[in-house]
Amino acid sequence: MKKDHNLAPKKINLLLDKIRSYNPTADTALIERAFIYTKEAHRGQKRLSGEPVFTHALAIANFLADWHLDTASIVAGLLHDVPEDTTKTLVNIEKHFGKEIRDLVDGLTRIKKIKLRGSNSEDFIENLRKMFLAMSRDLRVIIVKLADRYHNMLTLEYLPEEKQIGIAQETLEIFAPLAERLGMGQVKGELEDLAFPYCYPKEYQWLIDYTRPYYKKAEERIKEARRCILKNLAEEGLRVKVKGRVKTLYSLWRKLLRPENDRDINKIHDLVALMVITEKPQECYLALGIIHKVWQLVPYLGVRDWIAQPKPNGYQSIHTNVFWNDGQIIEFKIRTMAMHEQARYGVAAHWYLAEMKSKNKIDSKGIDNGRFFAPDKKMAWVNQLAAWQSEIVDSKEFIDSVKFDALKHRIFVFSPKGDAFDLPEGSTPVDFAYRVHTDLGNQTAGAKVDGRMVGLDYSLHSGEVVEILIDRKRKKPSVDWLDFVVTRLAQRKIRQNAR
Numbered sequence: 154m155k156k157d158h159n160l161a162p163k164k165i166n167l168l169l170d171k172i173r174s175y176n177p178t179a180d181t182a183l184i185e186r187a188f189i190y191t192k193e194a195h196r197g198q199k200r201l202s203g204e205p206v207f208t209h210a211l212a213i214a215n216f217l218a219d220w221h222l223d224t225a226s227i228v229a230g231l232l233h234d235v236p237e238d239t240t241k242t243l244v245n246i247e248k249h250f251g252k253e254i255r256d257l258v259d260g261l262t263r264i265k266k267i268k269l270r271g272s273n274s275e276d277f278i279e280n281l282r283k284m285f286l287a288m289s290r291d292l293r294v295i296i297v298k299l300a301d302r303y304h305n306m307l308t309l310e311y312l313p314e315e316k317q318i319g320i321a322q323e324t325l326e327i328f329a330p331l332a333e334r335l336g337m338g339q340v341k342g343e344l345e346d347l348a349f350p351y352c353y354p355k356e357y358q359w360l361i362d363y364t365r366p367y368y369k370k371a372e373e374r375i376k377e378a379r380r381c382i383l384k385n386l387a388e389e390g391l392r393v394k395v396k397g398r399v400k401t402l403y404s405l406w407r408k409l410l411r412p413e414n415d416r417d418i419n420k421i422h423d424l425v426a427l428m429v430i431t432e433k434p435q436e437c438y439l440a441l442g443i444i445h446k447v448w449q450l451v452p453y454l455g456v457r458d459w460i461a462q463p464k465p466n467g468y469q470s471i472h473t474n475v476f477w478n479d480g481q482i483i484e485f486k487i488r489t490m491a492m493h494e495q496a497r498y499g500v501a502a503h504w505y506l507a508e509m510k511s512k513n514k515i516d517s518k519g520i521d522n523g524r525f526f527a528p529d530k531k532m533a534w535v536n537q538l539a540a541w542q543s544e545i546v547d548s549k550e551f552i553d554s555v556k557f558d559a560l561k562h563r564i565f566v567f568s569p570k571g572d573a574f575d576l577p578e579g580s581t582p583v584d585f586a587y588r589v590h591t592d593l594g595n596q597t598a599g600a601k602v603d604g605r606m607v608g609l610d611y612s613l614h615s616g617e618v619v620e621i622l623i624d625r626k627r628k629k630p631s632v633d634w635l636d637f638v639v640t641r642l643a644q645r646k647i648r649q650n651a652r
């Protein structure tokens with residue numbers, strides 16, 4: 154399936170218009186100055202595709218505008234390759250654009266040197282440390298980096314073959330999971346699908362051939378279901394927008410590989426999903442009621458209310474699966490426009506709101522009534538990474554922590570009070586306990602999941618409520634727990650405290 158990637162327009166005016174449309178307070182004069190500055194600095198330089206280097210900078214700025222970033226990020230995107238590849242220095246950038254933008258560009262220049270491919274050389278480890286340090290200082294650095302990587306993936310065909318695979322692998326292993334952790338679902342899916350054919354060419358071709366008729370049918374189902382749902386909701390007086398999407402190729406492939414699916418596409422229920430987009434949050438529940446009245450709920454797939462309990466990355470939506478008119482299963486995701494934007498661009502959209510707020514263009518009321526999304530706290534896992542990187546002295550262990558704990562596929566579980574925690578797949582109640590607090594881990598005596606007793610080695614699933622039963626007299630964990638815990642955090646704490 155060939156995708157239409159909206160390659161960025163080549164003109165600065167189109168970019169400025171795009172930015173004004175979501176952020177009227179943006180400093181477009183500054184952005185235009187940065188564009189001219191970067192064009193001058195890179196004068197005469199060409200990319201391997203034959204295009205002038207400034208087109209790369211402009212493409213990145215366009216993606217950042219698509220993701221609703223603030224002025225400083227967009228300027229940093231325009232300037233990101235200047236200190237490394239031209240005679241202009243960071244000092245000169247600070248002189249022209251100020252300290253905030255200098256720091257962003259500095260962070261980008263530092264993380265540029267990170268190479269996952271190759272061995273555990275000291276350089277690699279040091280750079281990975283720097284990357285997480287830069288991220289924990291300012292998340293915008295990694296978002297600009299994602300835009301940079303996204304454009305490089307779109308133009309990967311121009312690179313020599315031996316470089317393509319390394320870059321694609323890095324994208325799949327580090328950058329796509331990072332995008333997911335930042336709540337940037339659409340970016341994650343696109344990065345994966347761009348990397349997929351380079352990393353697994355045979356499997357990609359197999360999947361394309363195998364799924365072609367199904368994807369064709371899926372597009373037709375979307376059209377038909379869209380019409381039908383709009384009509385049914387309109388009859389009840391509910392005006393909504395409906396968007397359809399087919400599952401991205403890489404995520405479909407991963408799902409087909411699960412043992413229970415046995416490479417059989419008929420076992421995949423979310424090949425087609427329809428997004429029902431309402432104006433107000435309460436209308437989401439109204440829409441849900443109407444959908445369940447008209448089509449029968451699939452009992453074993455159930456309903457997930459991520460509006461009442463958002464995922465740790467900020468994601469909100471109600472998910473339900475129903476038997477459609479033809480007896481097949483269709484997935485619905487019901488959300489407001491703000492939640493929809495949040496699902497696509499996640500934390501990225503936070504900064505332009507902060508920028509507008511600082512210029513008194515919006516107040517917290519606009520945020521409270523759901524017109525805008527604004528995360529109320531910095532994402533916990535980034536702080537966690539920063540804490541680890543200072544805590545862990547052994548470099549090998551640091552790399553393993555990052556790879557295994559932070560970037561592996563995650564499950565979401567809840568405390569009895571309803572606080573959400575994300576953990577790697579395969580986590581046990583003991584991993585959960587240490588994630589909440591070291592003392593809780595050390596005093597763990599038993600665990601309940603959804604109200605029933607389970608063993609401490611029980612494998613948790615997304616959506617479960619985990620209650621840890623403690624023994625206050627207990628001061629030490631048991632070394633036997635090391636046989637089943639999966640997080641490096643729990644392993645480390647058990648080793649430290651079991652003595």
Ligand code: MN
Nearest residue numbers: 209233234301
């Ligand atoms: Mn670049």
